[in-house]
Amino acid sequence: MADDLMKKELIAHKVYSAWQFITYTEKNINTVQYCADTIDNVIGKMTMKTVRWQQDISTDFVDDITEDGKKVKRLSVTTENSPVYEVRVAGEKVDPWFLFDKLLRDFFQYTMNAFDSMSQIINAGLLANRGKKIDSVDIQKMMTTFNQQTYSTAFPKMQAWLNKIAQSQDFQYIEAINNRTKHTADIANKLSMGILGSSNTTEIGSFVRKDVQHDKIELSDQLQATLDFLDSSWNEFLTVFQEEYVKDIYIENRKHAISGVRQQKLKDEPDQDLSYAYISADTTFDAMPDELYILLVSENENEVYAHECSFDTILVTGTNNLDVLGRYCAEDAIGDDCLLHYRKYVKDKTVTGGACMFYVHQENTVFYHKNPYFNVESVSDDETFLARTSLPF
Incomplete structure (x- = not known):
């Protein structure tokens, strides 16, 4: 068994x-x-x-x-x-x-x-x-x-x-x-x-x-x-x-976590609202693999939590989470399902650097609460928003 x-x-x-x-x-x-x-x-x-x-x-x-x-x-x-x-x-x-x-x-x-x-x-x-x-x-x-x-x-x-x-x-x-x-x-x-x-x-x-x-x-x-x-x-x-x-064949470039999510909400500038997931580069964006496979897994004592990586785009950052080097895009949509996959992300070699932020602003902004899968950094002049996102989901 x-x-x-x-x-x-x-x-x-x-x-x-x-x-x-x-x-x-x-x-x-x-x-x-x-x-x-x-x-x-x-x-x-x-x-x-x-x-x-x-x-x-x-x-x-x-x-x-x-x-x-x-x-x-x-x-x-x-x-x-x-x-x-x-x-x-x-x-x-x-x-x-x-x-x-x-x-x-x-x-x-x-x-x-x-x-x-x-x-x-x-x-x-x-x-x-x-x-x-x-x-x-x-x-x-x-x-x-x-x-x-x-x-x-x-x-x-x-x-x-x-x-x-x-x-x-x-x-x-x-x-x-x-x-x-x-x-x-x-x-x-x-x-x-x-x-x-x-x-x-x-x-x-x-x-x-x-x-x-x-x-x-x-x-x-x-x-x-x-x-x-x-x-x-x-x-x-x-x-x-x-x-x-245990032979670990065909598991290249699999990850159980991302570096975090940065989200911003300003009371008087709703057009500046944004939220993006990111992975910190070890060296350079060019040196990173062409594909990543991500399933979010978190262990807490004897409990294991797992969740689909729901982000359609993941940015790659350098010295800090504002230093955007490039991005990975999900190959397939996941829909609303309970099945767990190592979701495949492909490196976008056509859009790199700060240009990636333009596409972040075009996407629907989703704000995240504190959770077991990734760190959340919230930036806002709205204290209510900050208090709400600091609570567990």
Whole structure:
């Protein structure tokens, strides 16, 4: 299992954005277990109702005599006196067969979701600056990517793990049944209660996917096999991931902080209002890299805070935060989202020096409060403004 130590190590190796996908993988795995447990509970409740029905209906047996004179007891089961099966979800009566069908599909879908979340961990934690677009990443995408020599050489253990998963019959079944029920049609699953001595039937039906025959299988056997496979795959994945991300490949020019924000507000000169984020240059602007990747991360004792770097432009300053040397511009918009990225900034080689301030005045002015991510310097003749911005956000 992932723990706080790994979280801190991800920060140290500048791949902290992978942590959100680690926690989401575990959330998916917990959901898979919930589906399995709830399916078992549904079947258990239906079995209990069957037993109670059989006990109650015993009074309906009538004495009779067969043609050859033997005494027997007879029972007539009709729609009127047959068992009634329904379960309650949030106080509502739900058909257990509907719930069974939904939970079974969810079980395999969330299993695939867990593997797709593992691929997001690979993308964020290993590929890093070379990562694929988040919305295009899934386990198949990573399998294809890591078959390229560049990545199989850089991360041989992860490439071996991906190949092992791809070749596993367990994974092939999970992928097949998930895609069949998600995109094509139902499978003839069976859930029936045995009465008066007959046994229950719980089966996942047979189906054909991409010319491959998958035979019917006992429900409990397949659920347990899938749970075991998912658990072992996740544990193996974490071991491999921890061995590979510490290589620090593809994390060049990543930063967890900026130098600060300078903001100015004058009561009688609103056209002079401005606010800009800046990074102090170690030497010269020309010597700085062409690209920066920034995710704001702050550690306070045992707490870790992280936030997207929301600035579309970041100035580079020299001897002080008024000595503007140049600027970096964000490559992509981030929108309003909870996902964390190391946002990519590209050096602007066409606008340098004091000319950068002209563009600062053209942007919408946003004023910032005291916060854990960067220092804020406020300049104003408005005491109320200064007091307000000194308060935590």
